Amino acid sequence: MNSAYIYETIGFGKVYIDKKLSKSIKNNVENVENKSQETLENHTSTTSELLQKLKAFYETCKDCKKCQLSEQRTQVVFGDGNPDSKVLFVGEAPGADEDVEGKPFVGKAGKLLTQELERVGLLRQRDYYITNVVKCRPPGNRTPEEQEMITCSYILKEEVKLIKPQLVIALGKTAAVGLSGVKQISPTKVRGGFISANLKSPILVPGTKIFVTYHPSYLLRNPNELKNFREDIMKIKTLIESLR
Numbered sequence: 669m670n671s672a673y674i675y676e677t678i679g680f681g682k683v684y685i686d687k688k689l690s691k692s693i694k695n696n697v698e699n700v701e702n703k704s705q706e707t708l709e710n711h712t713s714t715t716s717e718l719l720q721k722l723k724a725f726y727e728t729c730k731d732c733k734k735c736q737l738s739e740q741r742t743q744v745v746f747g748d749g750n751p752d753s754k755v756l757f758v759g760e761a762p763g764a765d766e767d768v769e770g771k772p773f774v775g776k777a778g779k780l781l782t783q784e785l786e787r788v789g790l791l792r793q794r795d796y797y798i799t800n801v802v803k804c805r806p807p808g809n810r811t812p813e814e815q816e817m818i819t820c821s822y823i824l825k826e827e828v829k830l831i832k833p834q835l836v837i838a839l840g841k842t843a844a845v846g847l848s849g850v851k852q853i854s855p856t857k858v859r860g861g862f863i864s865a866n867l868k869s870p871i872l873v874p875g876t877k878i879f880v881t882y883h884p885s886y887l888l889r890n891p892n893e894l895k896n897f898r899e900d901i902m903k904i905k906t907l908i909e910s911l912r
């Protein structure tokens with residue numbers, strides 16, 4: 669690309685550059701282009717390495733029967749999204765649609781969450797990874813029991829180990845309890861802020877901060893809370909931008 673053209677297109681008006689200077693600028697531009705390509709390739713290769721590692725790990729637990737939730741599930745539902753984004757959303761458990769499709773947050777509640785995140789420019793395949801505390805659908809969509817969450821924690825723990833998230837977001841009370849080890853949590857009191865994992869957390873290092881917001885299925889039942897949820901999403905977006 670002509671160096672004068674580059675300067676002109678970014679607002680310098682008509683630019684005349686002598687041949688020596690032009691060559692040096694051209695080299696600099698090529699260096700920057702090469703570096704950007706390198707960064708992109710590194711990012712892509714890290715992402716695909718991580719995806720491969722996650723896939724290999726998931727392969728080892730796709731027939732898991734460690735707890736009673738295996739009895740009525742269709743399949744184990746693992747995480748989805750960009751594992752290299754360093755942003756991890758964690759929900760409660762797969763629902764009926766997720767159980768059939770084998771992907772988390774694809775039902776009505778999941779679509780609401782995806783849509784609210786897309787409203788502020790956050791895309792699943794680029795900006796975050798999403799998973800659940802337990803990977804099999806509890807019968808009738810009941811809340812997972814404490815022991816089921818503890819038994820299943822080996823999967824989320826490995827996901828955390830591989831992804832190394834810098835921002836962990838709990839969607840709803842069950843996820844907040846499962847991640848933090850704190851038993852008494854009032855989502856209406858802590859939502860929009862952080863709680864810390866305690867010594868009993870089976871997943872996170874004690875002291876790890878967890879941002880808490882509503883589970884989207886709660887919003888389907890309580891649409892009046894959408895305004896507060898949107899405020900949380902804006903906070904999450906700001907936090908994500910500060911990681912870049």
Ligand code: SF4
Nearest residue numbers: 732734735738804820
């Ligand atoms: S919920 Fe977790 S521990 Fe229980 S069977 Fe499914 S994958 Fe295994």
